Amino acid sequence: MSNRPLNVGLVGGGKGAFIVHPHQRxxxxxxxxxxxxxxxFPDPRIARAEAAQWPYPLKGYGSYDEMIAANAQLPEAEKLDYILIVTPNFVHFDPAMKAMKAGIAVFCEKPLCLNLKEAAALVKTARQLNIPFCVAHTYVGHWTSRLSRYIVRSGLLGEVRWVDSSYLQGWLATRLEATGQQQASWRVDPKRAGGSGCGGDIGTHALMQLRYVTGLEVTALSAQLETFVQGRQLDDHFTIYCQLSNGGKALVRASQICIGYKNDLGIVVAGTKGTLCWRQEEPESVTIKLPGQPDRVYWRGAVTPGDGFLPKNVPADLMAEPTIPSGHPEAFHDAFARLHRCFEADVRKWKAGKAFKCDGAKYANVEDGWTGIAFIETCVKSSKKKGAWTPMPKAI
Ligand SMILES: NC(=O)c1ccc[n+]([C@@H]2O[C@H](COP(=O)([O-])OP(=O)(O)OC[C@H]3O[C@@H](n4cnc5c(N)ncnc54)[C@H](O)[C@@H]3O)[C@@H](O)[C@H]2O)c1
Incomplete structure (x- = not known):
């Protein structure tokens, strides 16, 4: 493959859509x-009209079926290299499956799909066809998430005893869906969102952050899915006590009724030698607390290996991940860009017939997506049994 830019096709993104825009930037x-x-857009006429209004030239299709079918007839230089799925959760499985079968790599929004049956089928197909697949867990794309992962996994904090991974929002503290607000409407509908509202929407981010940073898995859990806003069909408050694969414990929690909270995703990892704290609303630094010492605050771009805490041999690929100088703040768009950049590298290798990794170190892969869905299904099961401890299914 030449070094032409990769061609990306969008599934979803018309008429007041949200997440397509940070992605496309x-x-x-x-x-x-x-x-x-x-x-x-689901209506073909509106879909084409919306594409014609797009701020730069965009080949508009009436449906993703049409876009995927048309791709086969295009000359090589115009073919799609990957599709980006930014539709509500119930429209993830079908386009992802069809794209893979047509030989197009997939970058899919989270949660991966609606249920474990769909998730297993996506994993199986991605493996059989050996095709790159990314699940858009935005926050693992922050450089400070990468550094946190290195610090915890390298044992610098000792054995992990306790993790508190939480995502707090307040935008659903009232019955916003009753006003017809686009993003709220489908998120509280089990047919379009899945078995958990708050858990599927943002609890999956808190779980992914825990797994990405610590390398630990949830092996069993006790869940309380609660609905504070009357008349709402799905949970808006999600509290999960977890057993971790190393014997430690964790709280994975999410809420959409915490008035004043915006996108407060944060993680605290308490080990036997120290504690790590990170918050996505201040994503340029990560704080390490060590006994008897002032807090160490590590800023992106201003990290010195061999400083008395970090060893000299911090991995070169971590230190080299392209960034702007520290003090010029990175944020949400940069995290997305880092995921697309790392995915691009795998897509280029795949297109060139070379081995590629897709191992979850640079972005969440389809297996991570499966784990998110397994977590949600186990939480729903446990919560229905008043929080009974329930094992997670074995990894796929
Ligand atoms: N990674 C993140 O940080 C993050 C943040 C927000 C949303 N999300 C996820 O992104 C997805 C979209 O969320 P959103 O808030 O942008 O939703 P949205 O309602 O703002 O946008 C969804 C878009 O999909 C379109 N659509 C629906 N069905 C379609 C179909 N059959 N064909 C083509 N287009 C169709 C809608 O018309 C709309 O343009 C969800 O899965 C959500 O969980 C992820």
Missing amino acids: AIHFDGTRRVVAGAL
Whole structure:
């Protein structure tokens, strides 16, 4: 494959859509990827009209079926290299499956799909076809998430005893869905969102952050899924006590009724030698607390290996991940861009017939997506039994 920019096709993104926009900006960050096509809306007429209004030239299709079918007829240089799925959860499985079968790599929003049956089928197909697959867990794309992962996994904090991974929001503290607000409406509908509202929407981010940073798995859990806003069908408050694979414990919690909270995703990892604290609303630094010492605050771009805490041999690929200098703040778009950049590298290798990793170290993969769905299903099961301790299914 030449060094032409990768061609990306959008599934979803028309008429007041939210997450497509940070993605499409991040896709264009490096000049090595570009959005060229889109099936932006369920109604074909509106989908094409929306594409015609797009701020830059976009080949508009009436549906993702049409976009995927048309791709086979395009000359090599115009073919889609990957699709980005930014539709509500119930429209993840079908386009992802169809794209893979048509030989197009997939970058899919979280949660991966609606249930474990769909998730298992996606894992099986991605493995059989050996095709790159990313699940858009945005926050693992922060450089400080990468550093946190290195610090915890390298044992610098000792054995992990306790993790508190939480995501607090307040935007669903009232019955916003009753006003017809687009993003709220489908998120509280079990047919379109899945078995858990708050848990599926943001609890999966808190779980992914825990797994990514610590390398530990949840082996069993006791869940309370609660609905504070009357008349709502799904949970808006999600509290999960977890047993971890190393014998430690964790709280994975999420809430959408905490008035004043915006996107407060944060993680505290308490080990036998020290504690790590990170918050996505201040994503440029990570704090390490060690006994008898002032807190160490590590800023992106201003880390010195061999400083008395970090060893000299901090991995070169971690230190080299392209960034702007520290003090010029990175944030949400940069995290997305880092995921697309790392995914691009795998897509290019795959296209060139070379081995690629897709191992979850640089972005969440399809197996991580499966784990998110397994977690949600286990939480729903436990919560229905008043929080009974329930084992997680064995990894796929
Ligand atoms: N990674 C993150 O940080 C993050 C943040 C927000 C949302 N999300 C996820 O992104 C997805 C979309 O969320 P959103 O808030 O942007 O939703 P949204 O309602 O704002 O946008 C969804 C878009 O999908 C379109 N759509 C629906 N069905 C379609 C179909 N059959 N064909 C084509 N287009 C179709 C809608 O018209 C709309 O344009 C969800 O899965 C959500 O969980 C992830």
